[in-house]
Amino acid sequence: MCLAIPGKIVSIEGEDPFYRCGKISFGGIFKKVSLAYVPEAQVGDYALVHAGFAINLVDEEEAMKVFELLNQIGEIEEDLNGGERSDEVS
């Protein structure tokens, strides 16, 4: 359920918060999306878009944390394998 896709806000229009809209780029196609639920959104932010509405902004810092965790796992593996990395899954 809930297909929501991240896209970059390239322009914003509308003064009334309920009618505020953004033009959002998804790989180069653009869709006009309601920003009513992300009043803090600025041009350049990434928004998660579902059925024509931005339901949240993507937090870049948190996005990176996933990869930090994965790198940590890589280090644990090295220790367990006595310093040898195994990237192959049988």
Next chain:
Amino acid sequence: MSVPENFHPVCPLPIKDYPQVLLAHGSGGQLMHDLISRIFRSSFHNPLDHSQHDSAVLPSPGRKLAFTTDSYVVHPLFFPGGDIGSLAVFGTVNDLAMSGARPLYISAGFILEEGLSMDTLYRVACSMAAAARKAGVSIVTGDTKVVDRGKGDGLYINTAGIGVIEHDSLIDPASIEEGDVIIVNGDIGRHGMAVMATREGLEYESQITSDSMPLSFLVQDLIREHIPIHCLRDITRGGLGTTLNEIAQTARLSLIVEETCLPVQADVRGACEILGFDPVYVACEGRMVLFIPQAYAEKSLDVIRRHQDCEKACVIGKVREPDPRGLVFSLSPIGVERVVDMLSGEQLPRIC
């Protein structure tokens, strides 16, 4: 494109302009002859058309012929990168090219809805003429009918085509062998998403243009370079996934493709993501799959990539083994295999 200055249909009634198709234009009388003469014949410029007979008698090169027909009922009539007219010509040219034939002659049958704008019809005819020139074929014969308003979707076109086979190979699913590579001649999904961008309720701003183009020159080049082509199939409605399934089932072989190898333009991908579409099932028009022995893969790609809009041609997979179920498998981006099924209907935009 607007109606040219010298466009003046003659009529017994003192009405000079016919901005719309009337039922009378299909009745076989003067109005119909005028329409055919001014709109079709003048556009198609057929040097063999002297006698205006029911069929066109054409010089035969004395070899095997390929013959095909298809009907075009597309909506909208005009879309970024083409229209129903160019589609009708390229579609039939491509069907001929898939057996390795050199396309020569096309027929064009029109079913027009009363009320269709004459300007629209003229634009379509000009587009067909341009497409025929581009593909190196002649539109030599045709038919025109008009139906009551409300009984047709504006305009339908049927084209049939004849081509000549100048090689000895059997380019057919029966010729496919285990280990053959599967090549696609460019990025997929552009036609479907170009049309979708204009669809009411789903519009998005895009630069995507249809990939509609003639494939015959490309095929002729491959034949000239002595590439042993086992099979060709053009990808149309239902996309790459459907085409591969059709071939796998006909040939009773299993195929495997690698998802990360499928060439998809970034904006086509973006449009697919927001509507929930899988690019593998999105319609193409100027794209085909080729089944070629592994040893000729590199050479084939060199030949294909020389052609306009085919720079992204690549190997996407290979033929696995005989399998009466004729299944198509795909290696997912995380390296796990899964089945690529035939779509049951058209893809619908989803929120789920």
Next chain:
Amino acid sequence: MKYLDEYRDPQMARKLAREIHRMTTRPHVIMEICGGQTHAIVRFGIDVLLPAQVSLVHGPGCPVCVTPLELIDKAIDIAARPEVIFCSFGDMLRVPGSEKDLFSVKAQGGDVRIVYSPLDAVQLAKDNPKREVVFFAVGFETTAPGNAMAVYQARQEGLGNFSMLVSHVLVPPAMQAILSSPQNRVKGFLAAGHVCAVMGFEEYEPIAKTYQVPVVVTGFEPLDILQGLLMVIQQLEEGRFEVENQYARAVRREGNRPAQEIIKQVFEVTERKWRGVGSIPQSGLKLRNEYLSFDAEQRFELSDYTRDEPGECKSGLILQGLMKPDECPSFGARCHPQHPLGATMVSSEGACAAYYRYRRVSAGEDQREKKGGV
């Protein structure tokens, strides 16, 4: 595409899978709530990478699948009326009602239109003042703010020709219903990431505590799902039962407050019937009194009726995670996408459809046996 492709990296996926293998010492049954997660799991083959002791069951997180038969029939009734323009998300068009689906209504001349957003339906109402425009408001909490906004704007602008057929459902009550069932085997949950983007995850804390199950808010890409599974399994192995957030790049604990505000303003909680499962109290949304004039059931005076499902369809058991699609006797035989017996085979997010599309041949099973672990 940014924030999508990075989460499909095969090396990272394998790393996470290996870590899951290392950590798993005993059997675990985990449910992913959301149909989008089911789709991703089956499509990318994520379950194939897991140890055999980890069993994934698919939850009822497909609003299309759980929309009651009665409501589909009401939609069909309304859509067939000549004065109506019936707007819907594409998902709903092929879901079978008692006799037919919305697609056939369209084929028979009904004005049925697919829209991308509920605001498109509002625009249609403005552009067609002489027609009645009805929007099929189906969805979980993710879609509720958008549907609320549509009604809110329609009221602001005095659109007398716009109404909504509401079929909203809520996740936490469904989870509780599953956990309270005596047949339940689920010991941990991947919560629906986009539902939580809107609602936050505070409401899962009492559930985790009462039923002693770990709940991890999870995204939809392969790395998200694998990481979410890792976090659930870690909790299960350590005997913890907390709510954690894997999808932190899109979800905050308090969720999206402006979105929640408008949901409260326009909707109120009500009992809802879930197709194949039954009625769950406090599990749906309906329009508040102030907005009832926009309720299509009222406007078209549709009476209440009940419908029975064909006995053969086991989608209810599948939605509760009590049966897998390929364990159903009709799967692939009497029931397949061209001839679906129930909603789970029709909806692209339905577990049965996902299994049929990607798994008919049990390619997954073969591989798990061959691989025997990562």
